[in-house]
Amino acid sequence: MATIADVARAAGVSPMTVSNVINGHPHVRDSTRAKVLAAMTALDYRVNVAARNLRRGRTGVIGLAVPEVNRPYFAQFAAAIIAAAQRRDLRVSIEQTGATRENELAVLGLSRNRLYDGLILSTVGMGAADTEHLKVPYPVVILGERIFNGPVDHVAMPNAGGARAAVRHLADRGCRRIAMLTGVETTEVGVSELRLTGYRLALQDLGLRYDPGLVQRMDEMSMGAAAERVHAMVTGGLDFDGLFCLTDTAAMGALRALADLAVAVPEDVKVIGFDNIEEGRFLVPSLSTVDPDHQAMAESAVGLLARRIDGGAGHEEFVSRFTVIARESTAV
Amino acid sequence: MATIADVARAAGVSPMTVSNVINGHPHVRDSTRAKVLAAMTALDYRVNVAARNLRRGRTGVIGLAVPEVNRPYFAQFAAAIIAAAQRRDLRVSIEQTGATRENELAVLGLSRNRLYDGLILSTVGMGAADTEHLKVPYPVVILGERIFNGPVDHVAMPNAGGARAAVRHLADRGCRRIAMLTGVETTEVGVSELRLTGYRLALQDLGLRYDPGLVQRMDEMSMGAAAERVHAMVTGGLDFDGLFCLTDTAAMGALRALADLAVAVPEDVKVIGFDNIEEGRFLVPSLSTVDPDHQAMAESAVGLLARRIDGGAGHEEFVSRFTVIARESTAV
DNA sequence: TTGTAGGCGTTATCAC
DNA sequence: GTGATAACGCCTACAA
Numbered sequence: 268m269a270t271i272a273d274v275a276r277a278a279g280v281s282p283m284t285v286s287n288v289i290n291g292h293p294h295v296r297d298s299t300r301a302k303v304l305a306a307m308t309a310l311d312y313r314v315n316v317a318a319r320n321l322r323r324g325r326t327g328v329i330g331l332a333v334p335e336v337n338r339p340y341f342a343q344f345a346a347a348i349i350a351a352a353q354r355r356d357l358r359v360s361i362e363q364t365g366a367t368r369e370n371e372l373a374v375l376g377l378s379r380n381r382l383y384d385g386l387i388l389s390t391v392g393m394g395a396a397d398t399e400h401l402k403v404p405y406p407v408v409i410l411g412e413r414i415f416n417g418p419v420d421h422v423a424m425p426n427a428g429g430a431r432a433a434v435r436h437l438a439d440r441g442c443r444r445i446a447m448l449t450g451v452e453t454t455e456v457g458v459s460e461l462r463l464t465g466y467r468l469a470l471q472d473l474g475l476r477y478d479p480g481l482v483q484r485m486d487e488m489s490m491g492a493a494a495e496r497v498h499a500m501v502t503g504g505l506d507f508d509g510l511f512c513l514t515d516t517a518a519m520g521a522l523r524a525l526a527d528l529a530v531a532v533p534e535d536v537k538v539i540g541f542d543n544i545e546e547g548r549f550l551v552p553s554l555s556t557v558d559p560d561h562q563a564m565a566e567s568a569v570g571l572l573a574r575r576i577d578g579g580a581g582h583e584e585f586v587s588r589f590t591v592i593a594r595e596s597t598a599v
Numbered sequence: 600m601a602t603i604a605d606v607a608r609a610a611g612v613s614p615m616t617v618s619n620v621i622n623g624h625p626h627v628r629d630s631t632r633a634k635v636l637a638a639m640t641a642l643d644y645r646v647n648v649a650a651r652n653l654r655r656g657r658t659g660v661i662g663l664a665v666p667e668v669n670r671p672y673f674a675q676f677a678a679a680i681i682a683a684a685q686r687r688d689l690r691v692s693i694e695q696t697g698a699t700r701e702n703e704l705a706v707l708g709l710s711r712n713r714l715y716d717g718l719i720l721s722t723v724g725m726g727a728a729d730t731e732h733l734k735v736p737y738p739v740v741i742l743g744e745r746i747f748n749g750p751v752d753h754v755a756m757p758n759a760g761g762a763r764a765a766v767r768h769l770a771d772r773g774c775r776r777i778a779m780l781t782g783v784e785t786t787e788v789g790v791s792e793l794r795l796t797g798y799r800l801a802l803q804d805l806g807l808r809y810d811p812g813l814v815q816r817m818d819e820m821s822m823g824a825a826a827e828r829v830h831a832m833v834t835g836g837l838d839f840d841g842l843f844c845l846t847d848t849a850a851m852g853a854l855r856a857l858a859d860l861a862v863a864v865p866e867d868v869k870v871i872g873f874d875n876i877e878e879g880r881f882l883v884p885s886l887s888t889v890d891p892d893h894q895a896m897a898e899s900a901v902g903l904l905a906r907r908i909d910g911g912a913g914h915e916e917f918v919s920r921f922t923v924i925a926r927e928s929t930a931v
Numbered sequence: 932t933t934g935t936a937g938g939c940g941t942t943a944t945c946a947c
Numbered sequence: 948g949t950g951a952t953a954a955c956g957c958c959t960a961c962a963a
Contacts, residue, residue: 268736270939270940270941271940271941271942272940280949280950281949281950281951282940282941282942282950282951283942283943283949283950283951284948284949284950286941286942287942287948287949289941290942294948294949295948295949296948296949299948299949313711313712313713314712314940314941315653315712315713315939315940315941316658316712316713316714317649317652317653317656317658317713317939317940317941318653318939318940318941318942318955319940319941319942320649320652320653320941320955321647321649321650321652321653321939321940321941321954321955321956321957322940322941322942322943322954322955323941323942323955324649324955326648326649328660328692335678336668336674336677336678336681337674337675337677337678337679337877338674339671339674339878342668342669342670342671342674343669345668345669345693346667346668346669346695347669349668349693349694349695350695353695358692358694358714359692359693360660360690360691360692360693361677361681361691361692361693362681362690363678363681363682363685379645380645380646380647380648381645381647381648381649382648382690404600490877490878490880490881491880491881494881519878519881520881522881522883523880523881523882523883523885526883545669545822546671546822546851546878548822548823548855549822549823549826549851549852549854549855550855550882550883551854551855551858551882551883553855602955602956602957603956603957603958604956612933612934613933613934613935614934614956614957614958615933615934615935615958616932616933616934618957618958619932619933619958621957622958626932626933627932627933628932628933631932631933646956646957647955647956647957649955649956649957650939650955650956650957650958651956651957651958652939652957653939653940653941653955653956653957654938654939654956654957654958654959655939655957655958656939
């Protein structure tokens, strides 16, 4: 529990000099530096981050708010964010919002207590009407579509474009009755709606009729819910030969349900997901998907936030590129 | 950026009274409280956490160091920890160690900067020889076996017991040549060794001969590495009818490799994992596993840490119960 | 019930 | 190249 003052006393210098040594200031005589370093070692000195934060007005911590870390996609994203932050000497504190609007707003409020230097917020429940809430006195990067015109940076996925490509991929492999497994209509520009837009655009491209019966909405994007829904679709006699799932996680559930019902994938139904979670490669059959390049998104989110923390102005938007990854679940 | 002083001025009271209102002290006249609250709202006052931390000597943040959040098991665990911490008004900052000894030690050092009130450390790379490093001036809960006699609490999994039960489960279903997919020998009491102990004990119980050739060690516990290794085992002509995988993640890779080689699961080889990750239920075939009750472990880890933060003494150890979950991969 | 004084540990400023 | 001073915003003790 030694303080700078203790070290200064031991080294026979002033606290300020110790501080200068700690912070690598150039104008310190080598012999002085040596004395100070020796004293620091002897006393096992550690900086008190709270005091430094108070003085500097910064915490060195950024917040990351995601629905739940225990979802492969967000886990992957969180891992990438933490790694990117580490490279910039920032620590990451994670908040779980459960994908609800209230919790997303609560996180914005929390951070106003200067807990974090900045916040990366994955918006799922919030909508355009909540733009006001984004007017907070610290940098925010929204992970999601440009829902808001507020004073925030955005890191977006190519939702519509990726979905469009996924559906085209199914059609290229011969599918004509392509179903989509998506979420409930939350906000007009939520992930579900954007990917649904891509789905519809693809159908148009292909000259296929849009059949609302093929669009299946689920309350919750879990493997279990997806499995149940697909089960119901098949036993209910819905006719489809392709299935585009909103997320890979949902696709995992779908694959399981199809296996239960002895519907062969890809022979009877071809399945494609979205996110490229690591697990997809190892499923049986392995899962075709849209890869939105998390790495680039994470790097960009942290980069934008860091720039803003350092006083950068102007609101930027980053949209990652995507790739369609063809695996067994859509093989011909 | 209003401070307590600003609020006090606006409300016509002293800063101390504002502080009392903020912290819910009882002896404040209602009318005074009302005035203060009004001023706080008007000025949009937010406490400065850095200042409060400095004064209180606490940060309200606990560190959670895991190899990587992007591994289903640790993601699940992290989610549970964060939820448990949230219930106690603690925030969780995550560090990724990559399962290396150096990084685990580095995290211990980091936290000495009073960044966290306490630390939950998942030890993988550290061994008994590192006990010294655990002597840090803040509470630590080790997630892992009682490797150390140091001044720390432990939250342990029933590694040996769970492994023993898993192997017995395979034998009960008719397996006689049971292979184990495990990690490299790191520490004498690492997860790999403990579960291997369970494996050997089970063989003894069953009167089966221990065949070192059936114990397959991998450098890295990933799906990809496991798939490769199992591929090599089969194409190399290794004779086995049961496979106990160190983790469910490894088992996912194993299942994939077996499918590639047209080895039927469970008919030709039965497979069981360890961890009960959520995905296991949805694999094809669904994965039998040992469930170590993460929920209880997480709750207990945060509970122990919170108690220590609040000054509790004495080193406790919590070992969770386990259950063997039988699914398709070990069906008869 | 409310207010005053002081210090938590660090660092920016500016003088020497 | 080094150091004195002051301040970051809050809260514990004590006084009124």
